Amino acid sequence: MIRGALLIAFAALLWATTSIVAKFLFAATDLQPLTLGLLRLVVALPFFWLLMKRELDQAAASTNGPRRLWPALAPRGLLVLAALGLFQAFYQGSYLIAVDMIGAGIATLISLCLPPVLVALLSAPLLGEKPRPVTLIALVAAIAGTAMLVASDIETAGALRLAGILMALLAAIVYTGFNMTSRYNSTGTPVFTTAFVCFLVAALLLLPVVWLSGGFAGLASLGLKDWLMVAYIGVVPTCVGYVCFFTGMKTTPATLSSIIVTLEPLFVALLAWLILGEILGVTGIAGAIILTLAVIVASASSRNASTGKE
Structure with a gap:
């Protein structure tokens, strides 16, 4: 279990480097956030196709069935994966835009710390999971922590900063x-098949948006070092990070995994401070701590509720 936990923590660290490298790219080139989101998916797709192909071959070998290049998905399963791809496309765009506008630290804390708390709250009306009092308290704490993050740099407030915060909230x-x-999905689709189809749909959705918005024009400003950074985002945090995460999940309890994953926003805040010079200040740091603790409590509460534990 220790090895699995370390792999998940390492995946969180790799994911954290995405926004740091992206910020360098946005500052040094004319590359647009939506374009980077598309490039990240395009670079990762061949890797995930190979992993999906291995899953399909293993399934065919275990059932003595024919080998396939594409999974045999029922209409409902394909619809769910298409929905995941739609969410992925919107997330890639809104998150990277937020990073470009307000910095890696605050954008990541808002984008990644609020969802687990919102999921724990929405599980009641949508999935029939009764919210526990501790979940509601965690939600209030998360909102308070987010407000402190927003207020931490209030002296630089303006239209651009407000737009960046709204994009992070959208993400x-x-x-x-x-x-x-993902929780509603009960099709039993293998992990890397899900990842490939999801990424493929997201890339197909982003492609016309980037094309119509003139996002490809910024590619002319990329030098060799910049392309290497794009390749890094597509290979290391995306491909290697997900493999480490799913490998670690095999031997790590779900509750512990959900808590370890919350290290990613903290890793981002630390790297943004050390590398980019982004400083949250006392109010921002306190808000980040409150928000992270709220996520840990909400995640543990949600997992326990779903398994019937008290």
């Missing part, structure tokens, strides 16, 4: 929808 809402759809 949080979209990611909540992604999580809720």
Whole structure:
């Protein structure tokens, strides 16, 4: 279990580097956030196709069935995966736009810390899971922590900052929808098949948006170092990070996994401070701590509620 927990923590660290590298790209080139989101998916797709193909081959070998290049999905299963891809496309765009506008630290804390709390709250009306009092308290704490993060840099408030905060909130809402759809999904689709179809749908949705918005024009400003950073985002945090996470999940309890994953926003805040010079201040740090603790409590409460534990 220790090895699994370390793998999940390492995945969280790799994911945390995404926004840091993205911020460097946005500052040094004309690359647009939506374009980077598309490139990230395009780079990762061949890798996830190979993993999906291995899953399909293993399934065929176990059932003596024919080998496939594409999974045999029922209409309902395909619809669920398409919905996940839609959420993924919106999340990639809104999150990276928020990083570009307000920085990696605050954007990630808002985008990734609010969804687990919102999922725990929405599980009652949508999934029939009765909310526990501790979940409601965690929700209030999460809102308070988010407000403190927003207020931590209030002296620089303006239209651009407000837009960035709204984009981070949009990313949080979209990611909540992604999580809720994932929990609703009961098709039993293998992990990497789900990842490939989801990423493929997201890329197909982002492609016309980037094209019509003129996002490809910014590619001319990328040098070799910049393309290497794009490749890094597509390979290391996306491909290697997900493999580490799913490998660690095999031997790590779900509750512990959900808590370890909350390290990602803290890793981002730390890296943003060390590398980008982003400072949250006393109010922001307190808000980040409150928000993270709320996520841990809400995640543990939600997991216990779903398993019937007290």
